[in-house]
Amino acid sequence: MKPAPFVHHAPRSVADAVAVLAEVGHDGKVLAGGQSLIPILNMRLASPAHLVDINQVAGLADVTVSDTEVRVGALVRHAQLEHHDEAYAALPLLRQALVNVAHPVIRNRGTTVGSIAHADAAGEMPAMLALTDGVVEAVSASASREIAVADFFEGALETSLTPEELAVAVRFRRFAAGTGTSFMERARRHGDYAMAGVAAAVRTSDGLIADARLSFVSVTDVPRSLDVTEVFAGQEPESVDWSAAADLVHAAIEPEGDIHATAEYRAMLAVELARLTLAQAARRSVAAHQVARDTEGPAA
Amino acid sequence: MTTSMFGAPIQRKEDPRLVTGGGRYLDDMGHRALAAAFVRSPHAHARIVDIDVTDAFEVDGLVGIWTHEDLPGKVGEPLPLLIPHPTLTHGRTQFALARDEVNYVGEAIVMVVARDRYIAEDVCQRIRVDYELLTPVVGIANARDGSALVHEDVPGNVACRMLQEVGDVDAAIAAAPHTLELELDIERSACMPMEGKGVLARWDTDKGELRIFSSTQTSTGVRAAVAAKLDLPLAKVECIAPDVGGGFGVKINHPWPEEVLIPWAARLLEQEVKWTEDRREHFISSAHERGQLQEIKVGFDEQGRILALDVKFWHDNGAYTPYGIIVPIITSTQLLGPYKPGAYRCEFWSLYTNTVLVTPYRGAGRPQGCFAMERTMDAIAEYLGIDRTEVRSRNFILPEEMPYDHGLLFQDGRPLKYDSGDFPASMAKLKALVGWDDFAAYREQAEAEGRRVGLGIGCYVEGTGVGPYEGGHIQIETSGRVNVSTGLTSQGQGHETSFAQIVAQELGVPIGDVFVTTGDTRRMPYAVGTFASRAAVMSGNAIALAARNVRAKALRIAADALEVSAEDLEIVDGIVQVKGAPGTRMSLGTVSVMSNPLRYAFDDAAKAATQFAGSNDPNKPPVADDDEPGLEGKDFYSPTQATFANGMHAAIVETDPVTAEIRVLRYCVIHDCGNMINPMIVEGQVHGGVAQGVGGALYERMVYDESGQLLNASFMDFLMPYASEVPHIETDHLETPSPLNPLGIKGAGEAGCIPVTAVIASAISDAEGFAITSMPISPVELWELRQRHARGEIPSLARPRHTSTSPGSAPVPPVQEAR
């Protein structure tokens, strides 16, 4: 349980970091919070010759909230984002999901960007990037680019980031006013990777459902957003049968069995959680309109 | 005596040190030591064809590589079989390094010693072992089938077949008005102490002396075993257990391969060598427990009284049997719990499989036995339509029947004879605590809300404090400091506190003056070890006896000095004084000064003991012929048999109607371990035990695939319950003293975990309306059982489920925070 030898680089700037990455190429790995990478190294499941430790890099630790987005720098720890009140007000979904990411001690170290770069289908935050139709900002020694979520995740633990690239931030897009969100998951133990998790965003307009979307944790290879608006559009949130999306959910997921849960069980969970999260998101949407009416201010 | 220390719920003396980083565990020592790492078998069953180390030699920092070939003399012989038994006809133990065959994934093949552990692991990675694969035997069913063999020379994979019978079971079954048959299955789990094993050895070349530090539950055992292996005089070997971060049984087995190899390497290299087990090694090369298949036939009358109980079980002992067949023997005897079946027969087969070996884990065979008995009790209740507590009560051994001899031999080779216990009283307390009689109303209310709840129960008796003996040594310094030593070891049980309480009580000294040392062969070379809930009973009583000796000596010396009779003296707060006239007094420290005639005064107090200080009688030697210098005493406690503690648990569970998730809403414990030295420590032991029990019931299992790979050898996938999974535990105690020992105490260490699996199975069965026969159980498994039940493959419980006896008085259990 000790890693193989590696060279430790501790750049102070993004420019230095990507310069090292350009030099070491496939032999290098970015080290952020280390909550996924260090166990992999210790078990010698990977033995990169170079670690580019970005923990000293300046300018990556900020959460910035704009009218349209929440931008999260590469050194923002899960806990920092979880407790960021402005981010919560702008996009409650983030906190709703983050409290399910492992345990507080792990959230104190692990980064949200690292979690997305790691692209574990069982991670919560990749699914949040999908549901918010977010963007990854990547920088290399030669170029900078923005990668839309649809182009980012390529498979389990696979992304379109090249070995020379550093993800410097991700941007979660805010939902339209009056959208309610919900996240629920079922894990064997509190804080474990989920057997299945579902995020829902529902927007009501004039008391009727206008938009409904889902994304999934642990039951798809690649996090994607599933639009289920067609099933519910125009219905009243109080009387709608939220299990009506079951067929769409079944078609969208590809759960695999493991020692903790069979594929069938995970599928059942995904369907059940879709029902529960859609209902809760809709209730929150209705409540958001209520608050907006009461205060005549903008809805969350 | 001002305050009574015995029985006081005082906080643990060791905790401030342990919880503020002051503990000194094995890996906190030996920072300059060379480090060992092992190449372990990736195959469950294979012949070793070739070991190629050529690539490994170039690694900078490598010190040495050894395979079985290199091990001289006894070091290269199989490890000892610690507990032989006449029925263990095919006992097998492993070599410290595998010779030509490996029998489980994780068996050590090559030892590497290097400058540090990183380098040692680099070297391991470069060593290539060629194997010829053999058919692996995984799972009890395959082992029992016997078509493939773990050990070529062990037919049918049977290490041992044992049969004990009291009465004529066949005749009693034939005559019984009713019979039932059950088939049960219980899975493997493991101790999983927070600290794994570890060994540090120092060889003193000049003196030819070996000092071993081991994270062990028996330092005297390791010392004797290593001395024998290395052909060293016992006098030249010391073994010390430093702070040990949990044991739960796995560290009582010894010597582990590493406990032989590390000292051997230290002597060979004349350098300090250390090995610290990592978690993966702990999973695949320490020990597991629990796995059994059981078949039960029971005959009973209209009242539910058991006339005959016929039990067969198959026990998975893994690849080797270094600890003998203690676990299945305990299952077969402790299965009886608080009950007295008319006739009883138990036959078991202990079987080899190509998996990690099986040695005792907290509970040590009892959870399996309790599961068998308690599932049977529920089945009888169900069949006759009688309340589950009623059926149990009708089978209880009554207080007036104590001592009760079952006519069987227990794990210590002595009669299974209960010394005391009041089972009806325990049951009454449990029913009151959980609100047994009001549950039907509570269930009705819950079901009206669309919730599914169930109530479960389980009773057990636990033989604790087995011999052969332990010792206690007490010495009072001239400062009044009381040094206490006992040879068994501590893994977090609070011995520094509970043993100190006994001494404070017996001697009449402040507890702050008492300092306890355990597990150091330099301080107490005669000892057995910490296991079988025996520390308090064995060392506690030995220490009490030693304290009584010291007290008698102190009173004799003080009586002489104060010119009074010893009977007129008492000791209060470390001061010996005349009863009723406390002005006439001297401190125990002063008594200590006087107990040791001195030539040299090393400080002011010591002057009083020098040759020109007092009125010496020139006709007597300074130390009398029948006396010894020093205020010091030693004694041993060796009982004729174990003392039997007992307990009863009940739980209310809720199962999710859709997802089949299982939540324990309430967990209630009645516990009787005789007189309690420290109720707070007892409570802590019970809590910890229940937590491990919940793990065994709902979360933990060792998932082997058919090739013998352990698929969940990490804390990511082996699901120990977190604090968030352990229910709030409600406890109440009964104190039925043991008549067998001076302090009237019984063991408490294992108690909490014993009935949990049975209790949870009982509660889930009650919630679901069909019997749970296989544990542990996960949501997925319950979900699948529901589907089978719906298809008619699993019968519904016969008793109508929704009967309400006392409507209107539904107690609402304190539901835990939903997550």
Ligand SMILES: Cc1cc2nc3c(=O)[nH]c(=O)nc-3n(C[C@H](O)[C@H](O)[C@H](O)COP(=O)(O)OP(=O)(O)OC[C@H]3O[C@@H](n4cnc5c(N)ncnc54)[C@H](O)[C@@H]3O)c2cc1C
């Ligand atoms: C016990 C435990 C339980 C956990 N449970 C959960 C859980 O329930 N849900 C969950 O989502 N996660 C869980 N995690 C993982 C945790 O969330 C990690 O923090 C996260 O997955 C990775 O973030 P990190 O900063 O630690 O990344 P690291 O471990 O440092 O890196 C992970 C990978 O991402 C790459 N990487 C990191 N940052 C960048 C970057 N800026 N640019 C390019 N590549 C980068 C690394 O090279 C590496 O390949 C758990 C971890 C542990 C130890």
